[in-house]
Amino acid sequence: MSWTLEDGSYQRLLGDSEYALFLGSQSAVGDMFLHMTLRAPTHCFREERVRIAWSLIRRRNPLLMSKVIISDEVDMSSARFVFNPPSNSEEAIQEAAAALRFSQETKDELISTYMDGTRVLSSDYLSYLIVAESERSTSGDISKYDLLMCAPHFIGDGTALHQSTHELLSLISSNKADAELLRDLDVAQIWLNVLPLNFESRLSVPSSAFARAACKINYLNTLRREIGGHTFSRIQRGPKRTVVEEYEFSQAQTSLILANCKAHGVTVNHALVALCNIAWSRCTSQSPKLPIMLYTAANLRTHLTPHPSTSYWYLALGYFTISLPAFMPPENAGAWHRARLAKTQMQSAVRSPLLPARSLLAAASRARRVLSPSSPSSAFVPPSSDSPDLPKRPDASAALLGISLIGDLDRTYVRSSYGPGVDLLSVMTASRLKAGGLLLLGHSFGGRLVLQLCWDSMGFAEGQVANFWTAFTSAVPEFLC
Template identity: 35%
Template sequence: MAIDTLVQDAIVVHRKSPTTSQRKLGETETSYYLPSRESGVNDMYLHLGFKASTGRLTPDRFLLVWAILRLRHPLLAARVELCAYDDIRFIYDHPKDIEETLRSAQQAMELCSQTKDELIDNYLNGQRTLSNDRLSFLILSSLQTFSLQNGTESENEQEFDLLICAAHYIGDGMALHTFANEFFVLLGGKLNESELRNLLELEVKQFAKDRKGFILPSTVEDQLPLLSQSKFFKAAAKIDFKLSQRKLVGGQSFPKVHHPLRHTVVPTVSFDPLRTNSILRTCKTNGVSISSALFAICNIAWARTHKKNPEAPVMMYTALNLRPYLKAEKALNDSYWFLAIGYFNIILPAFLPQSCDGVRATFWHRAKSAKKQSADAAKHPLIVHRTLEMARERGSRARVWARQDDDRAGVTVPSVSLPASVSLDNVPVPECLVGSSKAPSTALIGLSMLGNLDGIYKHIDYHGLELHTLTTGSRQRPGGMLLFGYTFVGKLWVSLGYDENGFDKEIVGTFWKNVLSAVDELLM
């Protein structure tokens, strides 16, 4: 189906305009963008609670730092245009001068007086904060609003809450946390407001000078190196992908409840540094990371919560950081704000032994199994090709669902065949080589294992600022659930983000209680 003439003319204008840069969304980005259009599904947030001297944190300083970083990382300041299901584009309007840069940043931030819980609840359950024209947003909150307004040089310490909001299709968890560190390094740095403004002016001038060669960060599909372009190799890689998908067997799930309204909650628990050190030592003694241990913790907690159908295994899904696999080449703009994640699954048995000693031994065995499965997925020789095929499949599925949603809403969006991004293409694979599987492939829960975030946050460089709390997550679809585990400021944090209206509350409550008790029982 041809693109409408007016749409095609608009694309040509954008391509010729010296004041804009653009590129198509890749398959992974598309798979996140299309479901987000109606209600912001997967829109990310990162909350950071911190103390700061009021003389160091003024509205003007906050705005200058935000403006500098939006210039360094253009996808934060870009917009999205849906020309067709196969042609979705990031459009970045080049700022003309420092005033325009500051004005644009000002429109993408807010100063308010809300508690942490209010900020997160409003973002997750209220009207969508982001849109096609606003891909990122910052909210700085303090209950002592007078200190934000007077801009004095007072060194009184004050509590602040920062909420960093970003569409998932412009980045991932690594981008969020790397950005937060860069933000606090500038905010807590030695440059005063006048010097920050000079830095912004220099960056605007440098940007204007290099604008002709400016490009947006590439898609992850274009940055992944292929082992071979031959048709035979592509067919073999596609067979490998299909066979790997057949191994995904899971028959456990939380009982769902149909409710007209979604309401996401995020119960969060942290363990003090002493207990955290003890937990980490116990994991190290048993040869696993805390991430592998948390997969086994969820497995044990579920077995204690739901004893039906024990012969069906538990499958949990998680994200794979693809940044270590990317090509070493750097573009003129080497921003870390782009989406670079893949996916893999951990599968463990659902039954438990009867004795307490047996449970402990089983727990460590399953933690080691989770470690091996994670390593096998990350180190597989065809990981890049599996990732590309999964991206192609997710992108195609997202387009089908988007068309169905638009048809029901009476919305018409063109669908065109344009050159595909780097993938395994449509190499035919005989069905007899992969067969079909009738085994269930239901996932129990998703886990986001962020690791030791203190390796990213350079606290020593945040002069006059002291970070003490971190919570992260995303807007969910009805019936969504995701468990986060990470260490921050020397503490282990575990949080469970889920739609409390979408599940049997008693079962989810029992599961969460069992997760925390299993940590105390098995990791101490």
């Protein structure tokens, strides 16, 4: 789906994956945030300079400035992005200022309000930035800041959030004067070369009828292998109350963990999936006859056909599952074997040449659940789930939880890109949950492995998630150190 210019506005319909996530976003589900704590010279975070830098980030990524318009409230297929480009730097700064707030809230206050309070984002504001100054040095020239950058999941992912935050810090701490940054806002722009297409239109898929049929069979066979029989006991005991837990390992522990993973032929992500599996095995009384299934996402950006846009704000994710035995491995070596099983499944999913076709079919299937049957789809349509001679999704196909392992963020936050005095302390991302939601996250930052668990404390049997979290964080030093 391409962009069109109508009466000064650029417009395009949402793609399948965007549609599927957009519906949930109407009740704030999936609204992402990135929180960062840092120390920096106070002159970097002057309000005017932050406004200019935020304007430049938005200029590079027009979806952050766009709106979503729905012509027909009954037929969601009418939902489309609408982008009205600012005509000059003054207008760009005014536009950015409307999606920016300065405060003195703490980290906990920012996150709690965002996750459970009144929605910050809307169809008119697809991004928002909060800059909170929490403490200032006695000399007055250095302050501690908490940043909260927000966007709905249907326009991007955690990678885009991290890249935007890195570029924002690079801009505000650069040696460029405000006037120089302002001149960058006035450079002429060919917006059709910047506005991103929906990712489904940039995936190459087979064109012949036989190849398409083969892709559909492969897609259904993949669904047939999604076997899982373990779930948390979801009991909604009251209004959603989000808890975000963090567990950070020292640099020495992290170095040892990475070395041990390398020696056993796996990455830390493979090992964490295995330990999630082992931790649940220790907590549950559910039958070990069925495996434990987790779901996660695959970044599809490397599979996209070239496009002139340099914007990194667009959605390009596919999803897959990992199923591992539910019984405890007999000894420490069994944990490494479990990690290698996770590696095999994860690599098989992300390296498969059929991943683009499977992702298109899955996106079309998700979109079909929220769109009217007559609504157009940008991908070829998956076969009906009740086709008599085709593989079926198994009856036991429940995932325990979602896991998001973004990797080494020190590759994104290149410290040498920032001006003197900028000291990054911590970073985290998560998404606003539905009632009974649960998400496990992991990354490394500043040479330290960081684990996070985000869940609705009122959506589960009391103590069950906390017990799992204790078992999981205890398993890391037990098996990996």
